Amino acid sequence: MEPRLPRGMRDILPDQMMLRRYVIRTFERIFEAYGFEPLHTPALELRETLMGKYGPDAEKLIYDAQHREGKEALSLRYDLSVPLARVVAMYPHLPKPFKRYQIAPVWRAERPQKGRYREFYQCDADIVGTTSMAADAEIVALIDEALTRLGFRNFVILINDRKLLAGLGRFSGVPEPLLGQLYRAIDKFDRLGMEGVQEEMRRYGIPEEVIRRMAGLLAIQGEGREVLQALAREMAAAEIPEAMEGLRELEALLGFLDQMGVSPQHYRISFTMVRGLEYYTGPIFETVVTEPKIGSITGGGRYDGLVGLFAKQSVPMTGTSFGIERIIDVIEELGMAPAGLRRTPVEVLVTVFDEERMGAAIATARALRQAGLNTMLYLEPRRLEAQLRYAHHKGIPFVVFVGPDEAARGMITARAMDTGEQRTLPVAEAARWIRSALGGSNGG
Amino acid sequence: MEPRLPRGMRDILPDQMMLRRYVIRTFERIFEAYGFEPLHTPALELRETLMGKYGPDAEKLIYDAQHREGKEALSLRYDLSVPLARVVAMYPHLPKPFKRYQIAPVWRAERPQKGRYREFYQCDADIVGTTSMAADAEIVALIDEALTRLGFRNFVILINDRKLLAGLGRFSGVPEPLLGQLYRAIDKFDRLGMEGVQEEMRRYGIPEEVIRRMAGLLAIQGEGREVLQALAREMAAAEIPEAMEGLRELEALLGFLDQMGVSPQHYRISFTMVRGLEYYTGPIFETVVTEPKIGSITGGGRYDGLVGLFAKQSVPMTGTSFGIERIIDVIEELGMAPAGLRRTPVEVLVTVFDEERMGAAIATARALRQAGLNTMLYLEPRRLEAQLRYAHHKGIPFVVFVGPDEAARGMITARAMDTGEQRTLPVAEAARWIRSALGGSNGG
Numbered sequence: 082m083e084p085r086l087p088r089g090m091r092d093i094l095p096d097q098m099m100l101r102r103y104v105i106r107t108f109e110r111i112f113e114a115y116g117f118e119p120l121h122t123p124a125l126e127l128r129e130t131l132m133g134k135y136g137p138d139a140e141k142l143i144y145d146a147q148h149r150e151g152k153e154a155l156s157l158r159y160d161l162s163v164p165l166a167r168v169v170a171m172y173p174h175l176p177k178p179f180k181r182y183q184i185a186p187v188w189r190a191e192r193p194q195k196g197r198y199r200e201f202y203q204c205d206a207d208i209v210g211t212t213s214m215a216a217d218a219e220i221v222a223l224i225d226e227a228l229t230r231l232g233f234r235n236f237v238i239l240i241n242d243r244k245l246l247a248g249l250g251r252f253s254g255v256p257e258p259l260l261g262q263l264y265r266a267i268d269k270f271d272r273l274g275m276e277g278v279q280e281e282m283r284r285y286g287i288p289e290e291v292i293r294r295m296a297g298l299l300a301i302q303g304e305g306r307e308v309l310q311a312l313a314r315e316m317a318a319a320e321i322p323e324a325m326e327g328l329r330e331l332e333a334l335l336g337f338l339d340q341m342g343v344s345p346q347h348y349r350i351s352f353t354m355v356r357g358l359e360y361y362t363g364p365i366f367e368t369v370v371t372e373p374k375i376g377s378i379t380g381g382g383r384y385d386g387l388v389g390l391f392a393k394q395s396v397p398m399t400g401t402s403f404g405i406e407r408i409i410d411v412i413e414e415l416g417m418a419p420a421g422l423r424r425t426p427v428e429v430l431v432t433v434f435d436e437e438r439m440g441a442a443i444a445t446a447r448a449l450r451q452a453g454l455n456t457m458l459y460l461e462p463r464r465l466e467a468q469l470r471y472a473h474h475k476g477i478p479f480v481v482f483v484g485p486d487e488a489a490r491g492m493i494t495a496r497a498m499d500t501g502e503q504r505t506l507p508v509a510e511a512a513r514w515i516r517s518a519l520g521g522s523n524g525g
Numbered sequence: 526m527e528p529r530l531p532r533g534m535r536d537i538l539p540d541q542m543m544l545r546r547y548v549i550r551t552f553e554r555i556f557e558a559y560g561f562e563p564l565h566t567p568a569l570e571l572r573e574t575l576m577g578k579y580g581p582d583a584e585k586l587i588y589d590a591q592h593r594e595g596k597e598a599l600s601l602r603y604d605l606s607v608p609l610a611r612v613v614a615m616y617p618h619l620p621k622p623f624k625r626y627q628i629a630p631v632w633r634a635e636r637p638q639k640g641r642y643r644e645f646y647q648c649d650a651d652i653v654g655t656t657s658m659a660a661d662a663e664i665v666a667l668i669d670e671a672l673t674r675l676g677f678r679n680f681v682i683l684i685n686d687r688k689l690l691a692g693l694g695r696f697s698g699v700p701e702p703l704l705g706q707l708y709r710a711i712d713k714f715d716r717l718g719m720e721g722v723q724e725e726m727r728r729y730g731i732p733e734e735v736i737r738r739m740a741g742l743l744a745i746q747g748e749g750r751e752v753l754q755a756l757a758r759e760m761a762a763a764e765i766p767e768a769m770e771g772l773r774e775l776e777a778l779l780g781f782l783d784q785m786g787v788s789p790q791h792y793r794i795s796f797t798m799v800r801g802l803e804y805y806t807g808p809i810f811e812t813v814v815t816e817p818k819i820g821s822i823t824g825g826g827r828y829d830g831l832v833g834l835f836a837k838q839s840v841p842m843t844g845t846s847f848g849i850e851r852i853i854d855v856i857e858e859l860g861m862a863p864a865g866l867r868r869t870p871v872e873v874l875v876t877v878f879d880e881e882r883m884g885a886a887i888a889t890a891r892a893l894r895q896a897g898l899n900t901m902l903y904l905e906p907r908r909l910e911a912q913l914r915y916a917h918h919k920g921i922p923f924v925v926f927v928g929p930d931e932a933a934r935g936m937i938t939a940r941a942m943d944t945g946e947q948r949t950l951p952v953a954e955a956a957r958w959i960r961s962a963l964g965g966s967n968g969g
Contacts, residue, residue: 084614084835087569087599092612095562095625102563113870114894116901118539119546123644124568124601124630125531125588144569146590146601148634155531157568157590168536170528176918178904181539186568190592200567213905215883340887391528426557439659443784450558457560460622461657474620 089190089199096424096476103422104231104409105184108204111227112182115219117206120181122164124188128154134163134387136359142189157188161205162360162384166398169209170391177210177396184405196410205381207400209388214330217364217383217399218337224368224379224401225343231408232417235372239351242331243361243382245312248324249352252316253294259287261359267299270353275300278353299352306335308350330364360384366401375411378404421520424476428455428519429495432468434484441483445493445508449481452512472498479515533634533643540868540920547866548675548853549628552648555671556626559663561650564625566608568632572598578607578831580803586633601632605649606804606828610842613653614835621654621840628849640854649825651844653832658774661808661827661843662781668812668823668845669787675852676861679816683795686775687805687826689756692768693796696760697738703731705803711743714797719744722797743796750779752794774808804828810845819855822848865964868920872899872963873939876912878928885927889937889952893925896956916942923959 086092093101109119125146132140144157158164161183169175184204191199206223208216224238246267247260255263266281273281275296282292301311313328331350338348356365363383370378381401389395412418431446433439439462446458457477459468465482472480482494487505495511496503497518504514530536537545553563569590576584588601602608605627613619628648635643650667652660668682690711691704699707710725717725719740726736745755753772760768775794782792800809809826825845833839856862875890877883883906890902901921903912909926916924926938931949939955940947941962948958 082573082835084574084611085571086567086615087571087597090567090569092567092615093565094612094616094619095564098563098565101565113899116871116874116899118869118871119542120539121537121542121545123530123534123536125534125632125644127529127531129526130528141593144590144592144595144599146588148588149585151588151634153531155588167528168538171530171536172538175538176915180901188569190595200569208904211904215887215902215904219902219904337887340884342891391526425562427560427562430560440784443659443781447786455557455560457624458659458663460652460655460659460663471620 087199089193089197091198091200099422099424099426100413100418101409103418104405104412105202105204107231108184108227108403108405109182111223111230112206115180115206115223115226117180117182120165120168120183121185122158122161122168122183124157124186125155126158126164126167128156130167130391131156131159131163134360134390135159136357139189139358142191144188144190159189160187160402161185161203162207162398162400162402163387165205165207165209166384166387167391169388169396169398173392173394175209178216179209180207181209182206196407198406201406204403204405205400207381207398209398210396212385212397214333214364215337217330217366218334218341218343220381220399220401221334221338221348221366222341222343224366224403225347227403228368228378231412233370233378236347236368236370236378238348238379239354239367239369240331240334240348240364241351241354242327242364244323244330244363245327246352246355248316248321248327249295249298252319252321252324253298254291255287255295259285263287263295264355267353268355268357270299301352305345305350306332308352309335312352327363334364356380356382360387362386363399370411373415375407378407378411380404423478426455427457427475427477429457429479429481429515430468430472430477431456431458431481431483432465433459433462434465434482435462438462438483438485438488441488445481445483448508449512449515452509452516454512454515478519481511531643533637533641535642535644543866543868543870544857544862545853547862548849548856549646549648551675552628552671552847552849553626555667555674556650559624559650559667559670561624561626564609564612564627565629566602566605566612566627568601568630569599570602570608570611572600574611574835575600575603575607578804578834579603580801583633583802586635588632588634603633604631604846605629605647606651606842606844606846607831609649609651609653610828610831611835613832613840613842617836617838619653622660623653624651625653626650640851642850645850648847648849649844651842653842654840656829656841658777658808659781661774661778661810662785662787664825664843664845665778665782665792665810666785666787668810668847669791671847672812672822675856677814677822680791680812680814680822682792682823683798683811683813684775684778684792684808685795685798685800686771686808688767688774688807689771690796690799692760692765692771693739693742696763696765696768697742698735699731699739703729707731707739708799711797712799712801714743745796749789749794750776752796753779756796771807778808800824800826804831806830807843814855817859819851822851822855824848867922870899871901871919871921873901873923873925873959874912874916874921875900875902875925875927876909877903877906878909878926879906882906882927882929882932885932889925889927892952893956893959896953896960898956898959922963925955 143159146155186200187203250260250263262285361382362385365382368379383399385397431442433442446456449456480496492505494505587603590599630644631647694707706729805826806829807827812823827843829841877886890900893900924940936949938949
């Protein structure tokens with residue numbers, strides 16, 4: 082039988098894991114610095130838990146699962162937000178605000194393409210149980226800090242509001258049943274520009290007069306609060322409650338962002354940013370990296386209605402998902418990883434000179450390990466060149482030899498693989514030399 | 526719709542996650558200290574990859590998965606060993622020895638019972654590409670060190686050898702096709718005792734004469750090498766190659782265990798320990814905790830034939846799986862976690878006095894975060910008692926107040942939740958006090 086992976090799936094071999102771990106641990110640290118706690122939910126959910134939340138296009142991509150005698154219809158989770166809503170509904174006594182993060186795989190049967198897989202990690206932070214715009218602002222501050230800490234510089238967190246969008250639609254005269262189509266048209270702004278969006282609206286059957294009004298509103302631009310004030314002036318005469326509420330939300334959000342010290346360079350109100358998922362109800366966020374052009378790397382927003390699908394009482398929620406797979410790829414491609422990050426957690430390879438010296442090699446490996454070094458023993462005698470090639474190939478920074486000469490003198494020889502520098506020392510001193518040469522941590 | 530979990534699945538809420546993380550990180554550190562590297566494989570494998578490896582009883586428990594337009598038959602992985610064998614066969618150029626660990630969920634549709642779930646983590650370390658018994662010995666040394674580091678004291682790593690078992694069967698005259706049944710009978714030794722095992726053999730149609738001889742061999746007991754020598758004497762006349770090879774393997778293994786400094790109290794040769802899975806071919810290991818009696822917490826062994834099912838060339842492999850879910854439960858039940866381990870990563874809750882003081886609370890939270898403390902901002906004004914109760918409920922060790930008095934003096938008040946001690950200080954000094962009171966790490 083030929084060893085194969087399912088279509089769209091991948092292995093992550095050890096030399097790719099260190100960078101991945103560095104990124105994941107960085108997120109964990111920042112989430113926890115902001116008071117978010119880890120949560121685990123199972124990969125399999127009841128099919129009914131997932132269905133009816135994402136919209137029909139998304140639901141086509143969900144994997145179903147079954148065991149031979151199973152009576153329940155199960156599915157692999159499609160994201161981490163719906164499982165969170167299920168958790169919040171199931172455990173009503175969880176103290177609120179409930180701030181949780183989860184970094185875990187999800188499964189979507191999308192058409193595989195370069196850098197896109199059918200199993201991929203999502204990296205989510207959400208705040209449950211408060212309608213305060215301070216929560217939404219904290220999500221934006223968190224995005225800002227996480228991306229900055231990971232080395233991103235030229236990014237903008239786009240901010241919009243679903244209530245405001247609905248209000249704009251109503252103000253322009255978009256018929257209620259076409260609101261979904263309106264969003265879908267606006268969502269294409271980046272690719273098609275304003276002309277293209279208007280063309281799309283036409284295709285969806287939105288009247289010409291309405292399209293013109295809508296385009297006028299979407300074209301309003303400006304810095305910070307200005308753009309909100311301009312929009313408010315434009316709609317002043319019409320009393321559209323959703324629009325007013327959306328504007329109030331964004332005003333409050335901007336106020337908190339000031340207090341939280343988020344750089345105004347790092348966010349912008351954008352009336353043309355829509356987000357695909359159906360469940361958003363308030364402010365929405367999306368981060369685009371402008372230079373180099375790598376597109377969107379976070380997405381999220383407020384979704385106050387989701388828990389209500391599972392429980393009598395609704396519970397407000399807001400949060401963001403980081404496109405962690407994309408972020409890992411970009412950090413690798415652009416060389417943004419910290420300088421000391423190696424390809425392997427192994428710090429020393431203890432070579433085996435010959436059968437007779439196996440005991441000495443074992444004792445040396447033990448001693449180095451006890452001195453706190455991640456130590457690999459080669460496990461069998463082989464030509465030294467082969468053992469050195471192995472260390473080189475794997476990126477192990479130090480190699481240790483315990484030959485007859487060294488053994489006779491109670492010493493070992495340690496070699497730095499990068500510089501070739503070599504020292505013959507008692508094992509404890511060799512360990513100290515290696516430790517100091519290695520410096521700080523390795524992404525752990 | 527009622528929020529429910531699938532049968533046999535569970536959520537792990539934040540207050541359970543810190544202990545879990547402490548155990549996982551401890552394993553990761555020890556694996557890496559021994560030169561093992563992390564590997565990731567997808568949860569979904571081709572169904573054909575998994576089938577025919579575990580035996581029919583196990584395969585009944587495998588979950589199949591499918592998406593609407595999928596043409597491949599997929600399954601959720603049942604363990605981490607078969608995916609490893611698939612990886613080894615797919616990437617023949619991986620440098621050997623290839624030492625990998627993987628701590629990840631697997632899925633088995635077993636009957637749910639207390640402490641047993643259908644999704645659970647496996648925690649595996651394996652060495653690929655060497656037939657040297659030094660590899661098997663290193664696995665035993667790793668088990669010894671990991672369990673010791675986690676606080677286990679009264680455990681024994683039982684060691685047997687599949688070649689030896691086959692040899693004993695042949696020596697006793699067990700017909701070749703009944704070897705599997707022989708193992709299954711011996712496997713029940715712990716529950717049924719020698720009498721019961723003999724009864725089982727009878728049920729399987731093994732002749733009485735054979736049963737007597739087999740029982741005689743299985744009853745041989747002794748310390749370390751003695752038991753091997755006693756067995757060798759018993760079988761001296763018969764030249765059974767598998768038995769001789771099995772004895773040689775165990776002799777070599779014991780020699781390396783000496784050199785590696787594994788305490789003889791922590792392992793024992795046991796001819797009645799069999800392991801369930803079909804793919805083992807050499808030494809096998811299983812750890813039982815003797816006091817308190819919590820049964821088996823590791824299982825593993827050598828399986829040199831598995832890669833051969835995927836590739837022309839076979840590749841030797843040996844390793845162990847730690848029953849990490851059971852280990853986590855036991856550490857919790859017996860209070861074996863380190864003293865400083867808390868229920869939450871949050872170190873400080875910044876309370877919000879009133880709407881007006883929201884800005885001061887935000888600024889304080891930022892400053893504490895910048896001083897390196899995991900800081901949660903309460904996000905909205907609420908009665909102080911409610912905010913204190915929240916901190917208490919979640920196990921957050923420090924609470925900070927920024928009321929009008931403090932704000933006027935440029936100070937904050939910090940309170941230790943356990944002792945009630947309270948200090949009013951400038952924020953930087955408060956942060957230092959909290960940091961020093963918290964002491965070391967929190968399982969991170």
